Amino acid sequence: MVIEKSVLAIITTNKEKVNGGAPIFICQDFEELQKTAANLEAILDGIAHALSEEVFIIVKH
Amino acid sequence: MNEYTMPIVFGVVLGTIARILMLRTDYRQYPTYLHGKIIHVALGFIAASLGAVAVPALMELNFTAVTFLTVAATQFREVRNMERNTLTEIDSYELVSRGKAYIEGIAISFESRNYLVILTAFIGTLFYLIWNVYMAFVGAIICLVISKVLQSGSTIGDIVDIEYVDPHFDGAGLYVDNIYIMNIGLPERQEEILKYGMGFVLKPKNINVVNTIAHLGQRQAILHDASVSLGVFRDSGTPALVPLIKRDLDDGRIGVFILPQIRDKEKAKKIIGAVPVLETAIRMPSRSDAQNKEIK
Known part of the structure; x- marks a missing residue:
């Protein structure tokens, strides 16, 4: 089976909200979260999606 | 001889x-x-x-x-x-x-x-x-x-009305008119998209067309032709800047979102209008017997 979409990384400022199999990056504030997400987006060739102000995910489409 | x-x-x-x-x-x-x-x-x-x-x-x-x-x-x-x-x-x-x-x-x-x-x-x-x-x-x-x-053959311009709409964001969701396109998380990406992006709404002229323009291959053809003629604002490894077409499930209109290098609305409309209707995408539900019985 080929998995077409997958969550490559989770970036959050609230570690209570996340758990699970993908790598999780915990940031201090929204600014750091944005920078980390932008970097990871470029590195992983994925798209940074916002689930909320506190949780971003990088998804490979 | x-x-x-x-x-x-x-x-x-x-x-x-x-x-x-x-x-x-x-x-x-x-x-x-x-x-x-x-x-x-x-x-x-x-x-x-x-x-x-x-x-x-x-x-x-x-x-x-x-x-x-x-x-x-x-x-x-x-x-x-x-x-x-x-x-x-x-x-x-x-x-x-x-x-x-x-x-x-x-x-x-x-x-x-x-x-x-x-x-x-x-x-x-x-x-x-x-x-x-x-x-x-x-x-x-x-x-x-x-x-x-x-x-x-016929072209997209023959079967739909094309209208320019500015793309906009509702939270992290990118919309063309009321059609949801995708979720863009990063504010700087959002700015880029608002700066360079263009949105078009293609309104089908009749019931046959609804299915034709919903065809994924037809939609990809529209994106390809628009990108070839107008240029693309993207590179490999930037999937957030990919042009997309999504469909309004209610009435079958489709929302075209592109990131061209030449941002000329009239030219873009003309180019989308000139995209050929793919033979494989043509559907004729109005010719089906079941439909016609209902109408009678």
Whole structure:
């Protein structure tokens, strides 16, 4: 089976909200979260999606 | 030299001319340049020879000779395969891919154009032998006109109304009109998208069109053509900047989101309007019996 979409990384400022199999990056504030997400987006060739102000995910489409 | 030489030469020349006339290099950039063209002109010449030679064979009551036309059919199916393979190979390197349906459409037209060449050569030679060279010219011109007409199908502009709409964000969701396109998380990406992005809403003119423009292959063709003509604001490894088309499930309108380098609204509308309607995407629900009974 080929998995077409997958969550490559989770970036959050609230570690209570996340758990699970993908790598999780915990940031201090929204600014750091944005920078980390932008970097990871470029590195992983994925798209940074916002689930909320506190949780971003990088998804490979 | 015998009585058939001139008619055959006439048919072959005419068929080859027909192939050259049908071989256009335009914004699709296909077939490109000399080598691609030589292949198709050469195949056109072969097709024309087959069409021209078939007539004397029939007149000599040599009916079995006509079976070699089946060889031609196999040959030109091979042309279709060749085109399909080449285009599929290249497609993975396009920034905005053509899509399988568009490739199939192009491949089909390459095959069918060879049959039109056979027809032209056949008619040319036949008229020459039955009547004279002048009638052959008339017949050939009619064939060329028919080929030209058959060559161009309808375009998106014929079947939908195109309207420009500025894309906007609702939270992290990108919208064109009320049609959701995708989720963009990073504020700087959002700014880029608002700065460079353009949105279009394609409103179907009737029920048949709803299904046609919903076809994923047709949508990809629109994106590809728009990107080829207007340029793309993206690179490999930036999936957030990919142009997309999404559909309004309520009424079948589609929202086109593109990131062009030339941001000219009128030009963009014209280009989207000129995208060919793919044969594989055409649906005719209005012709189904069930539909018609309901209407009555």
